[in-house]
Amino acid sequence: MTKSPPESSPPESLSSQTGLQLVLMRHAKSDWADEDLSDHDRPLNKRGLRDAPRMARWIAESGLLPTHILCSSATRTQQTAMLMQSYWDNTKLETAHLHVIPELYLAPGDAILEIVCNDFANSIENSGNQPRTVLVLAHNPGISYAASALLEHAIGLSTAAMVAFRCDIPRWSVPLTAENTRYLAEMKPKGLDRDARPQT
Structure with a gap:
């Protein structure tokens, strides 16, 4: 049975939710102007520079603020992560690792x-706690x-x-499947004006 988004999404934050939370996110819009740059090194364009902090705000206000960001080494993903971190830092919110x-x-x-x-779970094995919300960029x-698999x-x-x-799992080392995860929310920059908040 497939999981479907809720018909309506109440405006309440997810901050009262219990359990672990996983956010899967694609990098912001990148720039193709410089043909000499490799795909790995392409930066964000003006739209991407604008959208990343806007999404950071929605993520925070929706109770999905991550404590850890797992980020590709590409320039565009690292820029997206740093712009979001900068927004959270400037608004006195916890900055994700x-x-x-x-x-x-x-x-x-x-x-x-x-x-x-595997990689992330092993890196926090000796920390003594399980970070509540992890964002993968x-x-x-x-x-x-x-996302489709879950x-x-x-x-x-x-x-x-x-x-x-x-994620209905006790620790991040447990493999993530459709059976142990539940849809909470989705958002894209074009949807921010409509602002469909997550279900609780």
């Missing part, structure tokens, strides 16, 4: 989910495939779009 993971660059969907439960088609139906994430899940 940034993990730059080269393997996330153009990673397929199954590899993205494996990085969460990567590329299409992999990030859309990862939703059990196809979804295409546009630039700077995200989808969030509640």
Whole structure:
């Protein structure tokens, strides 16, 4: 059975939710103007520079503020992460720990989910706690495939779009599947004016 978004989304924040939360997000819009740059090194364009902090605000106001960001090594993903961190820092919110993971660059969907439960879980093994909310910042088609696998139906994430899940797992080392995750919310820059808040 596939998971569907709720018919209506109350405006309440997710801050009262319990359990772990996973946010899958595509980088903001990048610039193709300089043909001499490799794909890995392309920066954000004006739209991307504008959209990243706008999405950061929505994420924070929706109770999805991450404590850790897992980010591809590409310039456009790191810029997206740093712009979001800057917004949270400037508004006196907790700044997420940034993990730059080269393997996330153009990673397929199954590899993205494996990085969460293997590489990331191993990196926090000795910390004594399980971070509540983790945001993965990567590329299409992999990030859309990862979201589609958990939703059990196809979804295409546009630039700077995200989808969030509640994870019914005791620790991040548990493999993420459609059976142990539940849809919470999705948002893209074009939807910010309509501002459909997550379900509670």
